[in-house]
Amino acid sequence: MRLRQRFFRRDAVTVARELLGKELRSGAVRLRITEVEAYRADDSACHAYHGRTPRTSVMFGPPGRAYVYLCYGLHHMLNVVTGPVGEASAVLIRACEPVAGLDIVRERRGGKGGKGPALLTGPGKVAQALGVDRSWCGHRLYAAGGLELHAGRAPSSVLVGPRIGIDYASPEHRELPWRFAAGDSPWVSHRRALECEGA
DNA sequence: ACAAGGATCCTCT
DNA sequence: GAGGATCCTTGTT
Numbered sequence: 001m002r003l004r005q006r007f008f009r010r011d012a013v014t015v016a017r018e019l020l021g022k023e024l025r026s027g028a029v030r031l032r033i034t035e036v037e038a039y040r041a042d043d044s045a046c047h048a049y050h051g052r053t054p055r056t057s058v059m060f061g062p063p064g065r066a067y068v069y070l071c072y073g074l075h076h077m078l079n080v081v082t083g084p085v086g087e088a089s090a091v092l093i094r095a096c097e098p099v100a101g102l103d104i105v106r107e108r109r110g111g112k113g114g115k116g117p118a119l120l121t122g123p124g125k126v127a128q129a130l131g132v133d134r135s136w137c138g139h140r141l142y143a144a145g146g147l148e149l150h151a152g153r154a155p156s157s158v159l160v161g162p163r164i165g166i167d168y169a170s171p172e173h174r175e176l177p178w179r180f181a182a183g184d185s186p187w188v189s190h191r192r193a194l195e196c197e198g199a
Numbered sequence: 200a201c202a203a204g205g206a207t208c209c210t211c212t
Numbered sequence: 213g214a215g216g217a218t219c220c221t222t223g224t225t
Contacts, residue, residue: 037206045206055221073219075207092206112209124207134220165206 003149005142008063012038012082012089013178019080019091020182023152026130029101031120032152035094035181035188037163039079041087043176045169048088058138059088066147068127068137075124076133080141080149094164094179095121096129097187105129121189157183159194 003022008015016038024031039046047069048056058067059081067079067090079090098105098120105119108129113119120129127133130147141149159181166174181188183196 039206047206050222053222069206070220072205072207072217074217077206079206094206122207163206168205 001151002144003064003142003151005062005064005140008080008082008142009084010082012040012091015080015082016091016178017158017180019093020158020180021152021154023099023150024093024096024126024130025148025150026132026146027101027104029104029130030099031096031105031126031129032099032185033093033095033182034097034155034185035121035179037092037094037180038082038089038178039092040089040178041083043089043169044173045163045166045176046088046090052088056088059090060086061138064140064142064149066132066136066139066141068132068134070134071124076127077123078127078130078132078136092123093126094123095181095187095189096126097185117187121187155182155184158197159183159188159191160197161190161194164190164193 016036019033019036022033048059063081065081067081071077078093081090083089160177161179162175163179
């Protein structure tokens with residue numbers, strides 16, 4: 001069952017937590033989301049914080065679309081646009097566990113990552129496994145065809161911690177606990193920095 | 200037109 | 213745990 005567009009028209013932190021366990025599908029490849037990060041409009045870690053640019057314009061548009069950008073000149077990052085039109089926020093997909101299409105995933109990953117979590121724990125790896133590049137920017141994830149977002153098995157517990165790689169953000173945003181991960185999955189990166197929610 | 204830096208990944212120690 | 217790869221986006225001249 002595909003997620004509806006209204007699922008995404010909410011606060012990025014809320015959507016991020018609820019995306020855990022959901023399924024990304026592209027052809028025969030099906031991945032269960034195990035780690036995400038929220039980026040909000042009023043957040044100096046967010047690419048759109050300093051205003052609208054050609055690269056970030058998708059984040060200002062309707063929710064439920066893909067925001068894909070190139071990092072360090074070689075890694076594609078898959079995000080889901082959240083919130084109402086005009087509010088630039090998104091959720092970065094940082095890690096997944098394979099559900100189906102593992103042979104295709106391994107081929108796209110070029111034989112790297114072996115058989116364990118190193119195969120899919122990291123945002124660049126997830127995009128590569130799904131065959132996502134910048135030509136997918138703006139794609140409607142709630143529509144039928146291409147890359148889709150489906151319901152899935154929710155995690156039994158949620159891990160929470162600070163976001164990764166945002167040293168450029170101001171101090172008050174750098175430590176926000178806006179990274180979420182499935183507590184029941186080994187397919188999570190930087191697990192040390194995470195704590196069980198509510199504990 | 201140019202320079203700087205980046206929401207990472209991989210390899211090696 | 214550290215460093216290099218690699219090139220696009222952005223802000224400035």
